[in-house]
Amino acid sequence: MSNLILVIGGTGMLGEPVARRLSADGYQVRIFTRHPDKARSKFGAEYEVVGGDVEDPPSLDAALAGCQAVHINLEGGLDPDLERRGAQNVAAAAAKAGVQRITYLSGTSVTKENSWYAGTKAKFEAEAAIRAASVPYTIFQATFFMETLPRFVRGARASILGSQPHPWHWVAADDYARMVSKAYATPAAANKTLHIFGPELWTLGQALQTYCRVARPGAKVSSVPFWMAALIASLSRDTELKAVLPFFRYSEKVVEEGDPAEANALLGAPTTTLAQWCNLQVGRQ
Numbered sequence: 001m002s003n004l005i006l007v008i009g010g011t012g013m014l015g016e017p018v019a020r021r022l023s024a025d026g027y028q029v030r031i032f033t034r035h036p037d038k039a040r041s042k043f044g045a046e047y048e049v050v051g052g053d054v055e056d057p058p059s060l061d062a063a064l065a066g067c068q069a070v071h072i073n074l075e076g077g078l079d080p081d082l083e084r085r086g087a088q089n090v091a092a093a094a095a096k097a098g099v100q101r102i103t104y105l106s107g108t109s110v111t112k113e114n115s116w117y118a119g120t121k122a123k124f125e126a127e128a129a130i131r132a133a134s135v136p137y138t139i140f141q142a143t144f145f146m147e148t149l150p151r152f153v154r155g156a157r158a159s160i161l162g163s164q165p166h167p168w169h170w171v172a173a174d175d176y177a178r179m180v181s182k183a184y185a186t187p188a189a190a191n192k193t194l195h196i197f198g199p200e201l202w203t204l205g206q207a208l209q210t211y212c213r214v215a216r217p218g219a220k221v222s223s224v225p226f227w228m229a230a231l232i233a234s235l236s237r238d239t240e241l242k243a244v245l246p247f248f249r250y251s252e253k254v255v256e257e258g259d260p261a262e263a264n265a266l267l268g269a270p271t272t273t274l275a276q277w278c279n280l281q282v283g284r285q
């Protein structure tokens with residue numbers, strides 16, 4: 001059987017570590033992207049790059065030819081439903097192509113009850129389409145990634161919207177990528193929804209304090225009430241701030257769901273602590 005894996009969204013923040021880990025583990029990797037030239041300059045010649053769009057089924061059929069498996073790492077931005085439509089198209093194309101495994105990055109709070117939030121609804125329905133595709137699957141319901149932390153810092157200011165009181169088991173993308181890669185070689189990981197939790201529990205404020213102390217000294221962490229953030233977004237026409245507000249209102253209400261024991265037993269538990277990850281960022285600056 002081929003050992004070729006198609007990585008959809010391999011150019012993404014959480015797709016790239018998966019692509020690189022699969023390659024390091026001896027898989028052939030084919031990156032699927034809307035921007036092949038950009039992807040080629042990011043990955044270099046040892047990675048195959050194909051152009052395509054998850055909204056264009058023929059491009060998926062062509063990209064899946066000869067693939068053993070497909071990994072889905074999708075983010076629709078202002079169009080959260082893209083993730084549902086994309087996963088449905090990928091699942092259908094994967095079944096047609098005779099692919100042996102679909103893996104998909106979902107989120108920790110993805111439940112029917114939380115589907116009042118558009119991003120969660122899209123993921124919930126994407127998961128359902130993957131489970132229905134009659135292709136063995138592994139769905140990763142992952143908690144907050146440490147890689148998200150730099151996004152909260154603008155210059156000397158690290159801002160949290162709302163109070164964000166809930167703790168999360170922050171996970172490093174490299175630990176998750178190792179687990180995705182191992183899932184392909186683990187028959188018992190087929191047809192599972194696995195919960196990916198890192199080793200330590202921190203609120204967003206605590207995690208951001210640690211990140212700033214180690215990697216962004218001088219940056220001050222503060223919490224901005226929702227009403228004030230909405231006012232600033234409107235007065236300054238800050239579309240980025242306006243776009244992230246619904247997510248923060250959502251993450252203030254929901255909690256981590258599930259138990260990581262099965263994922264850890266099958267694929268090896270994440271080990272990177274927040275302090276270790278932050279120190280690695282200093283080395284990379």
Ligand SMILES: NC(=O)c1ccc[n+]([C@@H]2O[C@H](COP(=O)([O-])OP(=O)(O)OC[C@H]3O[C@@H](n4cnc5c(N)ncnc54)[C@H](OP(=O)(O)O)[C@@H]3O)[C@@H](O)[C@H]2O)c1
Nearest residue numbers: 009011012013014015033034053054074075142143144145
């Ligand atoms: N941040 C967290 O803590 C966290 C936790 C759990 C789950 N997640 C989930 O992880 C997922 C991935 O996040 P990320 O940070 O890697 O996102 P990202 O950096 O924005 O990457 C998104 C990827 O989606 C691809 N894409 C978008 N539209 C596409 C289309 N029409 N056709 C083909 N590819 C398309 C992009 O590829 P091209 O632009 O190259 O085409 C890009 O590689 C999201 O669903 C997010 O909700 C995140």
